[in-house]
Amino acid sequence: MSQAAAAHYTSTGLDSRKIAFWTFIGSECLLFGSLIATYLVYEGRSVSGPTTHDILNIPLTSFSTFDLLMSSLAMVLALAAVQRGDRVKARVALGVTALLGSVFLGLQAYEFTHFVREGLGFTTNLFGSTFFTLTGFHGAHVFVGVVWLTTLLVRSFQGKLGPEKALNVEIAGLYWHFVDVVWIVIFTVVYLIQTTPIAGT
Amino acid sequence: MGTTTIPHTETTAPVAPTGVWSWITTTDHKRIGVLYGVTAFIFFLLGGFEALIIRLQLGSPNNTLVSAEVYNQLFTMHGTTMVFLAIMPLSAAFFNFIIPLQIGARDVAFPRLNAFSYWVFLLAGLFINFSFVAGPLFGANGLSVAPNGGWFGYANLTSVQYSPGPNIDFWVLGLQILGIASLAAGFNFITTIINLRAPGMKLMRMPVFTWMSFVTQFLIITAFPVITIGLVFLLFDRVFGTTFYNVAAGGDVLLWQHLFWLFGHPEVYILILPAMGIVSEVLPTFSHKPLFGYAVVVYSGVLIGVVGWGVWAHHMFATGLGPIADSVFSASTMLIAVPTGVKIFNWIATMWGGRLEFKTAMLFAVGFVSMFIIGGLSGVMHASPPADLQQTDTYFVVAHFHYVLFGGAILGLFAGMYYWWPKVFGRRLREGLGKTHFWLLLIGMNLTFFPMHFSGLLGMPRRIYTYGADLGLNTFNLISTIGAVVTAVALLVFVYNIWASRHDRETEANPWNAATLEWSVSSPPPVYNFAVIPTVQSRLPLWVADGVTPATQPSVPPAPIHVPGGSHWPPLTAVGILIMGVGALLHHAFLPSLITALFGLAVTVVSIYRWAFEPFEV
Amino acid sequence: MSEHSTAEHTHAAHATTMTYLVVAAILTVITVVEVGVFYMPAMKPVLAPVLLVLSSTKFALVVGFYMHLRYDHNLFRAVFALPLLIAAAVIVGLLFLFRVF
Numbered sequence: 001m002s003q004a005a006a007a008h009y010t011s012t013g014l015d016s017r018k019i020a021f022w023t024f025i026g027s028e029c030l031l032f033g034s035l036i037a038t039y040l041v042y043e044g045r046s047v048s049g050p051t052t053h054d055i056l057n058i059p060l061t062s063f064s065t066f067d068l069l070m071s072s073l074a075m076v077l078a079l080a081a082v083q084r085g086d087r088v089k090a091r092v093a094l095g096v097t098a099l100l101g102s103v104f105l106g107l108q109a110y111e112f113t114h115f116v117r118e119g120l121g122f123t124t125n126l127f128g129s130t131f132f133t134l135t136g137f138h139g140a141h142v143f144v145g146v147v148w149l150t151t152l153l154v155r156s157f158q159g160k161l162g163p164e165k166a167l168n169v170e171i172a173g174l175y176w177h178f179v180d181v182v183w184i185v186i187f188t189v190v191y192l193i194q195t196t197p198i199a200g201t
Numbered sequence: 202m203g204t205t206t207i208p209h210t211e212t213t214a215p216v217a218p219t220g221v222w223s224w225i226t227t228t229d230h231k232r233i234g235v236l237y238g239v240t241a242f243i244f245f246l247l248g249g250f251e252a253l254i255i256r257l258q259l260g261s262p263n264n265t266l267v268s269a270e271v272y273n274q275l276f277t278m279h280g281t282t283m284v285f286l287a288i289m290p291l292s293a294a295f296f297n298f299i300i301p302l303q304i305g306a307r308d309v310a311f312p313r314l315n316a317f318s319y320w321v322f323l324l325a326g327l328f329i330n331f332s333f334v335a336g337p338l339f340g341a342n343g344l345s346v347a348p349n350g351g352w353f354g355y356a357n358l359t360s361v362q363y364s365p366g367p368n369i370d371f372w373v374l375g376l377q378i379l380g381i382a383s384l385a386a387g388f389n390f391i392t393t394i395i396n397l398r399a400p401g402m403k404l405m406r407m408p409v410f411t412w413m414s415f416v417t418q419f420l421i422i423t424a425f426p427v428i429t430i431g432l433v434f435l436l437f438d439r440v441f442g443t444t445f446y447n448v449a450a451g452g453d454v455l456l457w458q459h460l461f462w463l464f465g466h467p468e469v470y471i472l473i474l475p476a477m478g479i480v481s482e483v484l485p486t487f488s489h490k491p492l493f494g495y496a497v498v499v500y501s502g503v504l505i506g507v508v509g510w511g512v513w514a515h516h517m518f519a520t521g522l523g524p525i526a527d528s529v530f531s532a533s534t535m536l537i538a539v540p541t542g543v544k545i546f547n548w549i550a551t552m553w554g555g556r557l558e559f560k561t562a563m564l565f566a567v568g569f570v571s572m573f574i575i576g577g578l579s580g581v582m583h584a585s586p587p588a589d590l591q592q593t594d595t596y597f598v599v600a601h602f603h604y605v606l607f608g609g610a611i612l613g614l615f616a617g618m619y620y621w622w623p624k625v626f627g628r629r630l631r632e633g634l635g636k637t638h639f640w641l642l643l644i645g646m647n648l649t650f651f652p653m654h655f656s657g658l659l660g661m662p663r664r665i666y667t668y669g670a671d672l673g674l675n676t677f678n679l680i681s682t683i684g685a686v687v688t689a690v691a692l693l694v695f696v697y698n699i700w701a702s703r704h705d706r707e708t709e710a711n712p713w714n715a716a717t718l719e720w721s722v723s724s725p726p727p728v729y730n731f732a733v734i735p736t737v738q739s740r741l742p743l744w745v746a747d748g749v750t751p752a753t754q755p756s757v758p759p760a761p762i763h764v765p766g767g768s769h770w771p772p773l774t775a776v777g778i779l780i781m782g783v784g785a786l787l788h789h790a791f792l793p794s795l796i797t798a799l800f801g802l803a804v805t806v807v808s809i810y811r812w813a814f815e816p817f818e819v
Numbered sequence: 820m821s822e823h824s825t826a827e828h829t830h831a832a833h834a835t836t837m838t839y840l841v842v843a844a845i846l847t848v849i850t851v852v853e854v855g856v857f858y859m860p861a862m863k864p865v866l867a868p869v870l871l872v873l874s875s876t877k878f879a880l881v882v883g884f885y886m887h888l889r890y891d892h893n894l895f896r897a898v899f900a901l902p903l904l905i906a907a908a909v910i911v912g913l914l915f916l917f918r919v920f
Contacts, residue, residue, distance in 0.1 A: 006616040007451045009734070014892055016310040020392040022895045027384060027904030031426035033906030034460060038434070038445070040910065041917040042902055045451040062854045066847060067878075073843040076885045077341055080836060122441055129443035132435070151810075170887075177885045188874035192857045195866050195919075395894065423902050426907070459913060510905055514916070526916055 021171045025178050032182050039130040049125035051196040055169045064107045065187045071100035072180045077172045083166045091156050099148040108139050148172050215758050215764045217728040226767030230313035234298030235321050241290035242661050248282035251275050262670035272666035274350035274367035280352030285379050287325045290612045292475035296414050301409045302719035304445040305399025310392040313771045314385050321382035329375030348372035356446035356457035361439045372434050374782045380425045387421040391504050401737035408717045412499050413478030416506040417471050424467035431460030440788045448748035453740035463512040476613025480566045483616045487563035488555030494547040502538035508537045518586040519593045527586040534584035561635030565616035572608025594819025597657025603650045622710040626779040627725045634698035652677035709749035716741035721749045734759035770812035777805030842884045
């Protein structure tokens with residue numbers, strides 16, 4: 001094999017960065033899995049203070065969920081545009097994705113401040129601790145994603161996000177969709193399935 | 202610009218740069234491996250010194266060498282240091298140096314990320330050990346603020362209520378930072394092993410050391426996130442007043458134990474699998490016979506990794522889990538003895554009928570097998586909950602895990618050191634001193650830990666700084682202490698071996714006549730590893746007739762090889778993370794803490810951006 | 820084995836813009852159904868299983884189509900599935916150990 005070919009030889013024909021990123025996503029499953037497990041295990045065990053039924057706002061969070069799902073659509077359209085070399089559509093789609101992500105964060109900030117005013121703080125009870133930590137970790141991931149997407153948008157305006165850089169956008173997309181998928185789980189398990197403990201166990 | 206490249210001309214091959222800055226900015230897996238090895242070995246000696254003080258304190262009843270407060274710090278730091286700062290990074294030293302060579306690659310998939318892992322490890326190790334002298338910064342005496350809650354930090358001893366000082370903060374933050382290093386390395390090596398194997402190096406042709414390391418990396422990336430969360434909960438409880446481990450608020454201290462052992466049990470397989478991999482290389486080489494049952498050994502390693510996820514609560518048999526949980530975890534724990542036993546039989550069968558050559562590496566490998574059997578037997582005894590109710594929290598457990606971790610992992614790592622020393626440094630360690638080191642260590646280790654089976658069953662609890670004179674424990678403890686001194690002497694012999702052999706004659710590419718690819722390049726290897734990437738046709742490429750030989754690696758590469766230079770962004774990113782940790786440590790002083798943490802965040806983010814956008818070609 | 824480049828293999832089947840839009844529509848519909856089910860008192864006894872099935876469908880759609888896993892090399896599926904299974908087992912195990920069931 002020539003040395004030039006050797007420099008780019010891979011055993012699978014796949015890009016190492018994509019493989020590495022999927023392993024990172026795998027580890028994130030365990031990160032959020034532990035947070036979700038803790039939330040579920042502690043659900044209903046708060047000794048005092050507001051809990052799920054008292055305070056969760058389903059209409060607001062349903063809209064957030066829809067917002068994040070649409071941001072995933074925008075993300076995947078952005079990737080397709082970058083792969084095609086369509087600079088304008090790529091910038092619009094990346095911008096919309098980041099914007100929808102920011103809307104999600106704004107709604108979450110509103111929700112958090114509303115909860116605090118209603119008497120549910122980080123340290124109020126088990127629900128406060130588990131809820132804010134779980135959704136806070138998720139929100140922090142969304143924030144990092146928005147920063148990442150904004151960086152890609154700036155690179156695009158600098159003319160440095162052509163089709164040869166599509167993998168960078170693809171990986172940002174994997175991150176963004178995974179964050180969306182984690183929210184799908186959180187929305188279901190925290191907001192929609194509000195369990196109470198079975199008496200006697 | 203953060204990078205340099207190494208020039209290549211038509212008549213000379215690239216050569217590694219020299220100087221301290223080239224080491225600080227290195228992205229060469231071989232140099233990173235050496236950095237890991239040297240740093241880890243120093244931490245190993247530090248952890249050993251802590252153990253020696255522990256044993257001197259326990260050598261006689263009612264002793265007053267150290268106070269209870271100091272003793273608590275000693276055993277906590279000994280355990281934390283040995284697990285996270287010695288054994289794991291010593292394994293990482295071998296992952297780094299050996300894996301790319303064994304799979305026929307020029308480096309790992311992400312060389313800068315590799316360097317980053319090392320610097321984060323070093324800084325975290327310094328951070329957590331700084332606690333030994335940091336007392337005055339917190340208005341306390343020296344030797345008072347080092348972590349003191351045990352290496353497993355059980356809640357709610359670690360709460361602010363029962364541990365008001367910064368001790369546990371040092372521990373939590375140190376471990377969090379170390380976790381980043383391990384995770385990054387995990388992504389790196391998984392990708393490397395999947396994607397950078399030489400042509401013909403199918404997965405089932407990889408050396409067993411690479412295979413066991415592969416399984417280890419999967420354990421790392423799945424187990425570390427769990428302890429990350431457990432530590433986050435503890436940190437939040439301590440800093441913000443959340444209620445994760447607060448019983449009065451409805452929390453459960455057992456949540457900590459579950460989260461810790463969900464990590465902790467895979468962690469012990471992380472500690473032992475690389476050593477098992479090393480032994481699986483050394484035994485065939487010095488038996489002049491291929492490994493018996495390669496496929497079965499590989500599958501057993503994979504099975505140990507998978508089943509290892511299902512046994513964690515066997516560390517909690519005394520916490521009232523209930524009969525169903527007890528039975529399930531007892532069964533899974535006994536089950537995991539099977540693939541382990543299979544590997545032991547395969548190792549023995551490898552030696553059976555072979556032409557055995559007892560070089561020092563071989564002695565350590567055989568020592569591993571025998572000591573690990575003993576440790577495994579006491580482990581299986583723990584697997585029965587009723588039996589464990591007597592054994593748990595006694596020195597019987599201390600005996601068990603030191604047989605598997607010292608008699609197992611450490612002996613295995615020494616086997617690797619003697620085996621691969623010539624490849625790394627270009628000269629062999631001396632055999633006479635090596636054999637002395639081995640026998641002193643074997644005797645010392647057994648003298649130290651075998652009596653603990655008896656003192657444990659007689660009821661000597663763990664983590665006590667002294668004991669009464671009329672409990673029947675005096676002789677056992679005295680023998681253990683003598684053993685600890687013998688062990689220390691053995692380690693001095695090893696250090697002397699390194700020093701004495703430093704000017705011995707240089708060695709050839711394959712001094713042991715071994716079979717795997719790392720022995721086809723010079724000792725030490727050129728900076729670019731392989732002048733020509735080999736094509737592999739068997740598991741034992743240097744032992745087959747038309748296979749790879751050192752002769753197939755010309756001293757000057759036939760075509761230009763691009764060797765990436767260094768970068769200073771990985772170490773700078775590590776520094777940023779350390780500064781964030783220091784900020785969190787100061788949480789009692791709000792404004793200084795916030796400013797420090799934000800400054801650290803800024804350094805980290807800027808460094809990551811510069812790293813991402815610098816031109817760097819592998 | 821012949822040399823490989825780092826470029827992605829081209830796939831015979833590939834998601835199109837229409838695919839993405841259809842998936843987005845399905846995701847929206849499922850979300851509406853989920854919220855609807857939440858508000859229907861008659862569904863209370865089966866709320867949890869129904870919602871878990873619905874959200875798992877959304878999960879699979881995003882992972883399969885938006886994250887492209889349906890079309891990608893098996894390796895990525897394996898690298899994702901193993902930790903995901905471990906995470907699911909950990910959640911279920913802890914729920915049993917803490918007597919939530």
